[in-house]
Amino acid sequence: MKRISAIIKPFKLDEVRESLAEVGITGLTVTEVKGFGRQKGHTELYRGAEYVVDFLPKVKLEAVVPDNLVEAGIDAVIRAARTGRIGDGKIFVTDVTTTVRIRTGETDEAAI
Numbered sequence: 517m518k519r520i521s522a523i524i525k526p527f528k529l530d531e532v533r534e535s536l537a538e539v540g541i542t543g544l545t546v547t548e549v550k551g552f553g554r555q556k557g558h559t560e561l562y563r564g565a566e567y568v569v570d571f572l573p574k575v576k577l578e579a580v581v582p583d584n585l586v587e588a589g590i591d592a593v594i595r596a597a598r599t600g601r602i603g604d605g606k607i608f609v610t611d612v613t614t615t616v617r618i619r620t621g622e623t624d625e626a627a628i
């Protein structure tokens with residue numbers, strides 16, 4: 517099993533969710549986050565004063581998937597989240613050693 521974590525632009529959330537559902541990934545955790553990479557933020561003007569916005573709003577998606585769905589999940593996120601502009605985001609894939617469904621006690625792939 518693997519965990520796919522993706523940091524994307526907030527307005528792409530629905531498209532990415534639908535794209536993941538099309539390949540069979542329906543369980544998803546979504547967190548509103550802030551961060552920056554090569555974008556390095558931007559400057560804004562407020563009441564005549566200029567200030568720097570270092571951290572930009574992003575959305576972090578996390579899904580634990582069986583090994584056979586990892587590539588399809590990555591492709592689905594890329595296809596739906598890509599705008600071709602700086603700040604489209606990143607995808608991280610990590611190993612998951614154990615998963616337990618609290619309600620039933622099911623473990624590993626049965627718990628996904």
